[in-house]
Amino acid sequence: MESSIDRFYSPNVKERDKNAESRLRPAGFIEYIGQKNVVDNVKVMVESANIREQAMDHALLSGPPGLGKTSLAMLIADALGSELHMISGPAIERKGDLAAILTSLQPRDVLFIDEIHRMHISIEEILYSAMEDYRLDIVIGQGPSARTMQIDVNPFTLIGATTRSGLLSNPLRTRFMANLHFDFYNPSEIGEILALNAKKLEVSLDNDAKEIMAKCSRGTPRIANRILRRVRDFSLIDGSKKLEIEQVKKSLSLMEIDERGLDRMDRKILKTIHDYYKGGPVGIEALCATLGEDRSTIEDVFEPYLLQEGYLTRTPRGREITQKSVDLLSN
Ligand SMILES: Nc1ncnc2c1ncn2[C@@H]1O[C@H](COP(=O)(O)OP(=O)(O)OP(=O)(O)O)[C@@H](O)[C@H]1O
Ligand SMILES: [Mg+2]
Numbered sequence: 001m002e003s004s005i006d007r008f009y010s011p012n013v014k015e016r017d018k019n020a021e022s023r024l025r026p027a028g029f030i031e032y033i034g035q036k037n038v039v040d041n042v043k044v045m046v047e048s049a050n051i052r053e054q055a056m057d058h059a060l061l062s063g064p065p066g067l068g069k070t071s072l073a074m075l076i077a078d079a080l081g082s083e084l085h086m087i088s089g090p091a092i093e094r095k096g097d098l099a100a101i102l103t104s105l106q107p108r109d110v111l112f113i114d115e116i117h118r119m120h121i122s123i124e125e126i127l128y129s130a131m132e133d134y135r136l137d138i139v140i141g142q143g144p145s146a147r148t149m150q151i152d153v154n155p156f157t158l159i160g161a162t163t164r165s166g167l168l169s170n171p172l173r174t175r176f177m178a179n180l181h182f183d184f185y186n187p188s189e190i191g192e193i194l195a196l197n198a199k200k201l202e203v204s205l206d207n208d209a210k211e212i213m214a215k216c217s218r219g220t221p222r223i224a225n226r227i228l229r230r231v232r233d234f235s236l237i238d239g240s241k242k243l244e245i246e247q248v249k250k251s252l253s254l255m256e257i258d259e260r261g262l263d264r265m266d267r268k269i270l271k272t273i274h275d276y277y278k279g280g281p282v283g284i285e286a287l288c289a290t291l292g293e294d295r296s297t298i299e300d301v302f303e304p305y306l307l308q309e310g311y312l313t314r315t316p317r318g319r320e321i322t323q324k325s326v327d328l329l330s331n
Pocket of ligand 2: 070071114161170
């Protein structure tokens with residue numbers, strides 16, 4: 001069975017899922033639904049760069065996983081007519097690796113650094129002068145004989161993506177001209193995405209089925225797409241190209257997603273606070289230890305939605321569940 005984290009987090013998705021994901025990526029701004037504020041900002045930045053014939057200003061995209069950061073970076077590079085280079089922050093182990101990437105960029109190229117908050121600080125420092133002056137300051141040697149060598153890089157655009165903008169160092173954060181935050185999508189936007197992607201998968205989707213799927217997608221397009229593909233599998237087996245409400249219900253129950261869109265892990269978090277900690281408050285460290293989960297997984301992947309939907313609150317003394325959770329758990 002797939003773990004609940006797999007449903008959210010791109011680095012863990014299997015190869016098959018990755019291919020399916022790229023097939024469902026928005027092919028242009030016209031297919032990029034929602035996030036109006038982010039998209040409006042980005043369009044102005046792209047157009048201005050195109051008129052100036054210069055590199056677009058650096059932008060930081062932040063928000064929970066699966067909301068469309070990578071997809072947006074792809075659209076930006078396309079609209080600039082530039083090459084997109086994608087790297088993952090924690091995967092860069094040496095300064096030299098980052099320097100090599102930066103010096104290989106062509107004018108106006110887009111460098112996309114995913115999980116930029118997890119980049120090592122000593123490596124991150126290379127970015128400061130690269131972003132500000134398109135120059136690398138590299139220290140060669142040690143002690144009294146050390147000297148700084150400067151290497152020019154072509155004007156480029158850095159797009160950083162992060163699930164936690166709060167964890168970014170100040171020098172790095174302030175070098176981004178635009179700090180764009182992604183919000184969860186509302187059910188009608190998710191519904192639009194589902195309708196669009198059903199067409200791409202060549203299946204038909206009736207309104208009732210679409211509404212249930214949209215409600216259970218946690219405001220997250222990646223989850224909506226996963227549910228859609230699952231339901232599609234079901235209807236294929238049933239020999240139909242029409243996705244019916246019964247197949248939706250069966251898929252959701254197999255995926256252990258309830259009618260509110262919460263999954264096994266969401267419920268486990270709420271139940272743990274309720275049963276072990278009498279509803280809270282409980283410190284995040286203690287909670288994660290009891291759950292046997294990584295702190296960043298809980299904070300980045302699960303909590304944001306539970307907070308937004310009012311199942312959980314954060315107080316100075318820790319996490320507390322709300323009456324809404326108590327009602328849910330007593331059902
Ligand atoms: N605004 C959107 N309109 C339509 N589809 C979208 C939109 N945003 C995301 N999607 C769909 O959701 C999938 C996941 O999006 P994407 O990979 O861009 O998320 P992400 O924010 O980069 O996630 P992560 O933080 O895990 O890297 C895409 O393949 C795409 O099909
Ligand atoms: Mg991504």
